Amino acid sequence: MPEPIRKTTDVEVRYVETDQMGVVHHSVYLVWFELARTGLCEESGHHYADIEKLGFNLVVTGTKTRHLAAAVYGDTVQVDCWLEGLSSRVLRFGYRVRKGDRELASGATEHVWVDRSSGRPCRTPDVLRVPFERLAGKERTACI
Amino acid sequence: MPEPIRKTTDVEVRYVETDQMGVVHHSVYLVWFELARTGLCEESGHHYADIEKLGFNLVVTGTKTRHLAAAVYGDTVQVDCWLEGLSSRVLRFGYRVRKGDRELASGATEHVWVDRSSGRPCRTPDVLRVPFERLAGKERTACI
Amino acid sequence: MPEPIRKTTDVEVRYVETDQMGVVHHSVYLVWFELARTGLCEESGHHYADIEKLGFNLVVTGTKTRHLAAAVYGDTVQVDCWLEGLSSRVLRFGYRVRKGDRELASGATEHVWVDRSSGRPCRTPDVLRVPFERLAGKERTACI
Amino acid sequence: MPEPIRKTTDVEVRYVETDQMGVVHHSVYLVWFELARTGLCEESGHHYADIEKLGFNLVVTGTKTRHLAAAVYGDTVQVDCWLEGLSSRVLRFGYRVRKGDRELASGATEHVWVDRSSGRPCRTPDVLRVPFERLAGKERTACI
Numbered sequence: 001m002p003e004p005i006r007k008t009t010d011v012e013v014r015y016v017e018t019d020q021m022g023v024v025h026h027s028v029y030l031v032w033f034e035l036a037r038t039g040l041c042e043e044s045g046h047h048y049a050d051i052e053k054l055g056f057n058l059v060v061t062g063t064k065t066r067h068l069a070a071a072v073y074g075d076t077v078q079v080d081c082w083l084e085g086l087s088s089r090v091l092r093f094g095y096r097v098r099k100g101d102r103e104l105a106s107g108a109t110e111h112v113w114v115d116r117s118s119g120r121p122c123r124t125p126d127v128l129r130v131p132f133e134r135l136a137g138k139e140r141t142a143c144i
Numbered sequence: 145m146p147e148p149i150r151k152t153t154d155v156e157v158r159y160v161e162t163d164q165m166g167v168v169h170h171s172v173y174l175v176w177f178e179l180a181r182t183g184l185c186e187e188s189g190h191h192y193a194d195i196e197k198l199g200f201n202l203v204v205t206g207t208k209t210r211h212l213a214a215a216v217y218g219d220t221v222q223v224d225c226w227l228e229g230l231s232s233r234v235l236r237f238g239y240r241v242r243k244g245d246r247e248l249a250s251g252a253t254e255h256v257w258v259d260r261s262s263g264r265p266c267r268t269p270d271v272l273r274v275p276f277e278r279l280a281g282k283e284r285t286a287c288i
Numbered sequence: 289m290p291e292p293i294r295k296t297t298d299v300e301v302r303y304v305e306t307d308q309m310g311v312v313h314h315s316v317y318l319v320w321f322e323l324a325r326t327g328l329c330e331e332s333g334h335h336y337a338d339i340e341k342l343g344f345n346l347v348v349t350g351t352k353t354r355h356l357a358a359a360v361y362g363d364t365v366q367v368d369c370w371l372e373g374l375s376s377r378v379l380r381f382g383y384r385v386r387k388g389d390r391e392l393a394s395g396a397t398e399h400v401w402v403d404r405s406s407g408r409p410c411r412t413p414d415v416l417r418v419p420f421e422r423l424a425g426k427e428r429t430a431c432i
Numbered sequence: 433m434p435e436p437i438r439k440t441t442d443v444e445v446r447y448v449e450t451d452q453m454g455v456v457h458h459s460v461y462l463v464w465f466e467l468a469r470t471g472l473c474e475e476s477g478h479h480y481a482d483i484e485k486l487g488f489n490l491v492v493t494g495t496k497t498r499h500l501a502a503a504v505y506g507d508t509v510q511v512d513c514w515l516e517g518l519s520s521r522v523l524r525f526g527y528r529v530r531k532g533d534r535e536l537a538s539g540a541t542e543h544v545w546v547d548r549s550s551g552r553p554c555r556t557p558d559v560l561r562v563p564f565e566r567l568a569g570k571e572r573t574a575c576i
C-alpha cells in the first residue's frame with residue numbers, strides 16, 4: 001500500500017518562541033505543526049488559503065503533542081507532516097519535529113471540514129477528495 | 145478642559161509571555177495595550193466586538209513602545225489606557241504599564257476607522273462619535 | 289476518596305488570540321491551560337515562580353486538547369484545572385474550558401520535575417510533596 | 433560614506449498570525465523584526481545566541497511600527513533590516529516589510545547592551561565593536 005506523502009518544513013526558532021526555561025514553549029509546536037500542515041496541503045495543489053476561498057475551513061477538533069527534547073534559540077528544526085488518516089469527514093495529520101536525526105517532539109491533529117456558508121461540518125469537498133486521497137497515499141481504483 | 149477617561153486593566157503575566165532573558169517579551173506589550181484598549185472601549189458603552197458587528201474596524205496604523213523596566217512571571221501589572229487624540233478619522237490611544245507605582249513601559253497606538261463592507265477608511269461612525277468624544281474628554285457644546 | 293482540588297480561572301479572550309476563522313486559535317488553549325495551572329499551583333501555597341526559584345522546573349512532556357465549540361472575542365471563559373495524576377516523578381493536569389455551563393474544550397498536560405542545576409528529571413521536591421498530594425486529593429495517612 | 437548592511441529575510445505568514453480581521457496582527461511585525469534582526473546579526477559573524485553566551489543581552493528599550501497595508505495568510509513577505517544607529521551604548525535597527533515592491537510596514541527598535549552577570553547596561557562588548565560597526569557601515573579610520 002502506498003505511503004502517505006511526507007512534507008518536511010524547516011523552521012528557524014524565533015527568540016519570542018522561547019520562555020524563561022530557555023527553551024521553546026510547548027504551545028509553539030502546535031504552531032509549527034500548522035506551518036508544516038500548510039506545506040503539506042500545498043502538495044495537494046491547493047494552498048490552504050485557497051481552500052478557504054473555495055468556502056471550506058479545516059477546523060481543529062483535537063491535538064496531541066509529545067515532547068522528548070527541547071528546541072532552543074539558534075536551532076533550525078525540521079517538521080515532518082503527513083496525512084495519517086482520512087475519512088469522508090475527518091482528517092488526522094501526524095507530525096515529527098527533528099533536529100537532523102534527533103527527534104524532539106511528535107504529535108497529531110484532528111480536523112473536520114466545515115462549510116463556511118452554513119458553519120456546519122461537511123464531507124470532503126469534491127474538488128479536494130482526490131488530491132487529499134493522494135496525500136494520504138490511498139490507492140485510486142480506475143473507473144471502468 | 146476635561147481629561148480623557150483612564151481605564152486600568154490588571155494583567156497577570158503568563159509564562160508563555162516570557163522569553164529566555166527571563167522577562168516578558170517586548171511584543172507582548174502591544175497585546176496588553178490591546179487588552180486595555182478593549183477595556184477602555186467598553187467604557188464607551190460599546191464592546192469592540194459589537195463595534196465590528198456594526199460594520200467597522202479600528203485598524204492599527206502605527207504603534208510605539210518605550211521600555212523602562214521588565215515585567216516578570218509572577219507579576220500582575222496594571223495597564224492604563226486613554227484616548228489621547230481623536231479627529232474625525234484618526235484615533236490615538238496612550239498607554240502606561242505599571243507595577244503599582246513603578247512604571248515599566250509606556251506607548252501609543254494610532255488607528256483609523258475602516259468600513260468593513262468597502263474595506264476603506266471612513267469617518268467616525270455616527271453612533272460612536274459622542275461616546276468616543278466622551279472617552280477623549282472633549283467638551284460637548286449644546287446645540288441651540 | 290477525596291477529590292482533587294479544582295481551581296477555576298476566568299480568562300477574557302484577547303483579540304490577538306483570534307485567527308481569520310473568527311475564533312480563538314487552537315494553540316491558545318495550551319496557553320490558557322498554563323494560566324489555569326499557575327492558578328492551581330498557587331493553591332499549593334507555592335506560586336510556580338517560587339518553585340523555579342527553589343531550583344525546579346515542571347517540564348511539559350505531553351499535551352492533549354479536544355475542541356467542542358469555539359471561543360470568540362468578547363467572551364470571558366472559565367478554565368477549570370485539577371491535578372488528575374501524581375506519581376513520584378510524573379504529574380498530569382486535567383483541564384476544562386467552559387463558557388458558563390457550555391463546555392468548549394478539554395485537555396490534559398503531562399509534566400516531569402527537572403532539577404535546574406543538573407537539568408535532569410528528579411522526584412517531587414520534598415518541600416512540594418505534601419502540598420501537591422493535597423492538590424491531587426490524596427489521603428494523608430497519619431504517622432503513628 | 434558606506435551604507436549600513438541590509439539583510440533581507442523571507443517570512444511565510446503563519447495562520448496563527450492572522451486575527452479575525454483576516455490580516456496579520458500588528459504585534460506580529462515586532463516578531464518579524466526580531467527574526468530579521470537575528471539574520472542581520474548573523475552577518476556580523478556572531479549569531480545572537482552566541483552573543484548571549486558571551487555574557488551580553490541586547491535589551492529592547494523602544495519600538496516603533498508604521499502600517500501601510502496588510503499581510504495576509506498565503507503571503508510570503510520580505511523583511512529588510514539594517515543597523516541605522518550605533519553609539520557606544522545604544523543600537524537602533526530599522527526595518528521594512530515588503531511584498532515584492534509593495535511596502536507593507538516599516539519600523540525601528542532601540543536596544544542597549546546589558547551585561548548578563550550584573551544585569552546592568554554596558555558599552556558595546558569589545559569583541560563585537562568592530563563587527564557591529566561594519567554592520568552599521570561606519571568607516572574604520574586606521575590608528576596611526
